[in-house]
Amino acid sequence: MHLEVELAQKLVSGLKQARIDLVTYLPEIRLSQILPLLRDDPAFTLVPVASESEAVTIGAGAALTGKQVAIYIECTGLYVSCYTLVSIARRYGVPLLLIVGYLGSMADQRNNSVYAVSGTYVEPLLQALQIQFQVLEDGERLEADIQDAVRQMHALKLPVALLFSGDFTR
Amino acid sequence: MIRFDCLKLLEPRITDQLVVTSLSGQKIEWASLSQHPGNLLVGTMGTALGVGIGLAIGLPQRKVIVLESDGSVLLSLFNLATLANLDPKNLIVFVFDNQVYSGTRISEPTATAGKTDLTMMARGAGIEQATTVRDLATFEQEMETALNGTQLKFIVCKIDESVAHREITRTDLDPLENKYQFVRYLERTEGRPIFRGRG
Numbered sequence: 153m154h155l156e157v158e159l160a161q162k163l164v165s166g167l168k169q170a171r172i173d174l175v176t177y178l179p180e181i182r183l184s185q186i187l188p189l190l191r192d193d194p195a196f197t198l199v200p201v202a203s204e205s206e207a208v209t210i211g212a213g214a215a216l217t218g219k220q221v222a223i224y225i226e227c228t229g230l231y232v233s234c235y236t237l238v239s240i241a242r243r244y245g246v247p248l249l250l251i252v253g254y255l256g257s258m259a260d261q262r263n264n265s266v267y268a269v270s271g272t273y274v275e276p277l278l279q280a281l282q283i284q285f286q287v288l289e290d291g292e293r294l295e296a297d298i299q300d301a302v303r304q305m306h307a308l309k310l311p312v313a314l315l316f317s318g319d320f321t322r
Numbered sequence: 323m324i325r326f327d328c329l330k331l332l333e334p335r336i337t338d339q340l341v342v343t344s345l346s347g348q349k350i351e352w353a354s355l356s357q358h359p360g361n362l363l364v365g366t367m368g369t370a371l372g373v374g375i376g377l378a379i380g381l382p383q384r385k386v387i388v389l390e391s392d393g394s395v396l397l398s399l400f401n402l403a404t405l406a407n408l409d410p411k412n413l414i415v416f417v418f419d420n421q422v423y424s425g426t427r428i429s430e431p432t433a434t435a436g437k438t439d440l441t442m443m444a445r446g447a448g449i450e451q452a453t454t455v456r457d458l459a460t461f462e463q464e465m466e467t468a469l470n471g472t473q474l475k476f477i478v479c480k481i482d483e484s485v486a487h488r489e490i491t492r493t494d495l496d497p498l499e500n501k502y503q504f505v506r507y508l509e510r511t512e513g514r515p516i517f518r519g520r521g
Contacts, residue, residue, distance in 0.1 A: 213376020
């Protein structure tokens, strides 16, 4: 099973409606169906990276030129990118939308012993980093949730995270 | 060759290029030479190159210059592979390689003091225009080629350790102040807003 095509389309459509136009990413397993959709849509510039750490620095650089940036990573990538989230995104105050596959969360439909422990620390970590977040388990309000998060990141001039669990992890 | 002499050659050549600095020594030296609003004085290890790549992607018509160091590049080696594959033609990277972690104040050696060659690593990552310079005349020649060219350049400058920056008064530019100065400069020169959201 994979992320339903309809849900993936809705997610990408939501990003587009929120005027996201550049996505840095290190692919993961739960939301990967969005990548071909993003790649096929000329509204998006896709920037593949080799580490979530540089997903943040490259995204921050692009955001400072006026790009509307989303960073698509696995939740374990939050651990990898802690340093750049603090030293660049937070220290400089850069609006970035974190699109996070929330592996190991309670509602992760494919949760297992590989991910569960990693998932345990995600929300406390974001709280420690003072990054606002919302956990999404279904696509009911998806486009509105993305709009809300983007509006908040611009108002704060800081990263804001959407954690995708539940139906997004089937 | 010392870094400050290289930077003294670079500074008069800056017009509308954007300059991103890495950590303390070169940040202090560059800020003392240049108060250009297109300076982004990042000043943390392993982050300047990534930020510079992002700027170069966001403004492909504009030259972006990143001032890096050996210790900083070594901390984020994944940048090399990403940089090679993105291949931003408008990006120039100077890596001032003094082979020590100068900021430690005990000159602890970096890997480039041993067997590691950053130019070879950059080439191995796929950055074709990676080169090493060892004297000021060659630095100036490579700098001019890079500034006038339309290719990604990665120039490793083998320098002697210098602690001259410790005698320079540090800039008091706060990161947030620096960001807004930089962003407003881009808004003026690019003719469009950068940040969204209601004030």
